[in-house]
Amino acid sequence: MTTPPLVEQLTQKASLVSAVVRPVASMDEAMAYVADVCLGKEACQILASGCDAPLSGTAEALCQTKQEKIICAPEMPAEAMTTLAALCAEKGISLITSGMRSRLGGIDIGLTMAVAGIAETGTVVVRSMSEEVRLASMVAEIHIAVLPAGAIVADSYALEPQLVAWMGQPDYTAFVTGPSRTADIERVLALGVHGPLELHILILEDK
Amino acid sequence: MQDATTLKAYRAQLRDALDNDFQRQALDKFAVAYRASRANAFAGIDAPELIAEIAAAKDVAIDQLEELFAEFKRHAEAAGTTVHLAATAHEANEIIARIAKENGVKTIVKSKSMTAEETHLNDHLEGQGFEVTETDLGEWIIQLRHEGPTHMVMPAIHLSRYQVADLFSEVTNQKQEVDIQKLVKVARRELRPKFCQADMGISGANFAIAATGTIGIITNEGNGRLTTTLPRVHVALAGIDKLMPSLHDALRIIRCLPKNATGQAITSYVTWVTGAVPCEVGPEGLSTSMMPSWMPVCLGMGMRSNIGVILCLPI
Numbered sequence: 001m002t003t004p005p006l007v008e009q010l011t012q013k014a015s016l017v018s019a020v021v022r023p024v025a026s027m028d029e030a031m032a033y034v035a036d037v038c039l040g041k042e043a044c045q046i047l048a049s050g051c052d053a054p055l056s057g058t059a060e061a062l063c064q065t066k067q068e069k070i071i072c073a074p075e076m077p078a079e080a081m082t083t084l085a086a087l088c089a090e091k092g093i094s095l096i097t098s099g100m101r102s103r104l105g106g107i108d109i110g111l112t113m114a115v116a117g118i119a120e121t122g123t124v125v126v127r128s129m130s131e132e133v134r135l136a137s138m139v140a141e142i143h144i145a146v147l148p149a150g151a152i153v154a155d156s157y158a159l160e161p162q163l164v165a166w167m168g169q170p171d172y173t174a175f176v177t178g179p180s181r182t183a184d185i186e187r188v189l190a191l192g193v194h195g196p197l198e199l200h201i202l203i204l205e206d207k
Numbered sequence: 208m209q210d211a212t213t214l215k216a217y218r219a220q221l222r223d224a225l226d227n228d229f230q231r232q233a234l235d236k237f238a239v240a241y242r243a244s245r246a247n248a249f250a251g252i253d254a255p256e257l258i259a260e261i262a263a264a265k266d267v268a269i270d271q272l273e274e275l276f277a278e279f280k281r282h283a284e285a286a287g288t289t290v291h292l293a294a295t296a297h298e299a300n301e302i303i304a305r306i307a308k309e310n311g312v313k314t315i316v317k318s319k320s321m322t323a324e325e326t327h328l329n330d331h332l333e334g335q336g337f338e339v340t341e342t343d344l345g346e347w348i349i350q351l352r353h354e355g356p357t358h359m360v361m362p363a364i365h366l367s368r369y370q371v372a373d374l375f376s377e378v379t380n381q382k383q384e385v386d387i388q389k390l391v392k393v394a395r396r397e398l399r400p401k402f403c404q405a406d407m408g409i410s411g412a413n414f415a416i417a418a419t420g421t422i423g424i425i426t427n428e429g430n431g432r433l434t435t436t437l438p439r440v441h442v443a444l445a446g447i448d449k450l451m452p453s454l455h456d457a458l459r460i461i462r463c464l465p466k467n468a469t470g471q472a473i474t475s476y477v478t479w480v481t482g483a484v485p486c487e488v489g490p491e492g493l494s495t496s497m498m499p500s501w502m503p504v505c506l507g508m509g510m511r512s513n514i515g516v517i518l519c520l521p522i
Contacts, residue, residue: 013472053393056379101487104403104437121473131487134436138429156458163479164454167419170286170482172436177473180429182391184345184363185371187237190391193344194398195429195475 013122017178035087073111074132100135110140117152244470283420286482296326320411342430408434412445414457
């Protein structure tokens with residue numbers, strides 16, 4: 001099967017801004033990927049990023065609050081959660097769906113659904129009226145977004161009617177393109193400032 | 208520095224800045240690299256046409272500011288936002304200080320707002336006893352050094368990694384390595400508790416969309432998202448020139464602004480906030496404070512053409 005052009009374009013554009021993009025054939029495959037990524041980061045990053053640097057007392061204390069590997073997956077489909085819960089239990093990963101306010105020191109992975117993708121810029125669109133979804137995608141070291149291939153549009157204009165409809169009531173929607181970044185010191189690019197250090201996009205193939 | 212009160216003092220500061228070799232070289236290098244990255248970002252796009260379209264839309268909007276403001280206010284307030292209009296910079300600062308007092312606020316985190324730079328909001332709030340922390344990396348660095356921004360997109364472009372390492376060593380009371388990647392992570396950890404503890408978040412807004420009462424914020428670091436989510440009160444401060452009729456106007460600007468500012472196709476985050484969204488702590492609520500910027504004033508002076516200028520807006 002050939003890759004649809006929009007999937008191909010989104011993959012290429014997102015990769016240009018350091019996002020990791022993977023096609024997945026099923027939600028089960030996506031959940032297996034999530035658990036693997038979490039397991040894979042154990043050796044190098046037991047501590048929240050930055051905790052290996054010398055810090056002031058307050059920031060150091062915050063590092064102490066994070067001890068186990070945690071995936072927060074608020075508002076994921078029930079079937080995905082069943083699969084992920086089994087994988088996490090097997091691999092000794094803590095899986096939560098709420099309580100992000102008490103995990104602000106950082107979690108390993110924030111897992112969310114993307115409501116749309118924009119091929120032109122390699123963007124995922126995350127709609128998050130739930131504070132748990134917002135915080136999981138902001139505070140996690142790695143944000144993984146599952147993006148149904150059918151939800152990818154060519155450019156932001158194509159998404160306009162949908163966005164306007166969402167904005168008809170209180171709403172918090174974000175275009176997310178690559179991980180958090182800065183070039184504020186000597187214009188040198190650094191990934192992972194206040195938001196995620198990595199963004200992974202799992203493109204869920206149409207059935 | 209924003210403290211020169213006489214021409215003589217200003218000239219002395221100007222001379223110091225011109226004599227700063229590092230700063231001159233940094234700006235020189237930037238000027239060359241910027242041209243290339245901008246051209247690269249606009250490859251395959253008719254930039255002059257896009258810019259002309261944006262300017263034309265702004266020209267139309269500027270003639271309808273009163274109507275747009277009324278429409279924005281109506282939609283925003285229906286969604287739970289309180290909208291204020293300030294006639295002067297001082298009044299904008301006063302409104303924000305009042306919101307802070309009424310909500311029992313002690314600590315404030317700020318993401319970037321060029322309007323707040325123009326109104327000297329931090330000085331005003333600090334003068335009233337509030338603790339204000341800038342959370343954009345460059346803005347935090349210059350706040351710690353008690354300086355003003357050198358550049359809209361890169362506020363701390365005048366500083367070297369050595370100076371930042373010295374500064375962070377002071378702030379943390381620990382010797383920090385001269386390594387940009389590590390220094391960025393130090394800022395991540397040092398500022399996270401500030402986000403967690405803040406009672407109020409103040410952001411700018413790149414767009415105020417009349418049709419839905421939505422604000423749009425363009426950022427790269429993710430501090431804008433945390434500022435608009437973690438504290439129980441959020442205030443957005445924007446010039447009235449950020450009013451536009453529809454989302455389409457904002458999407459069109461997004462096709463241009465990041466390419467123009469940093470050579471990016473789009474920034475890491477574009478956040479759209481409509482009304483008051485659920486917040487797990489304290490009373491929920493979003494207040495949007497708007498003030499007329501210098502632009503309407505210039506209108507009366509026959510400087511209309513300035514309005515079409517696309518600035519490198521806050522990133």
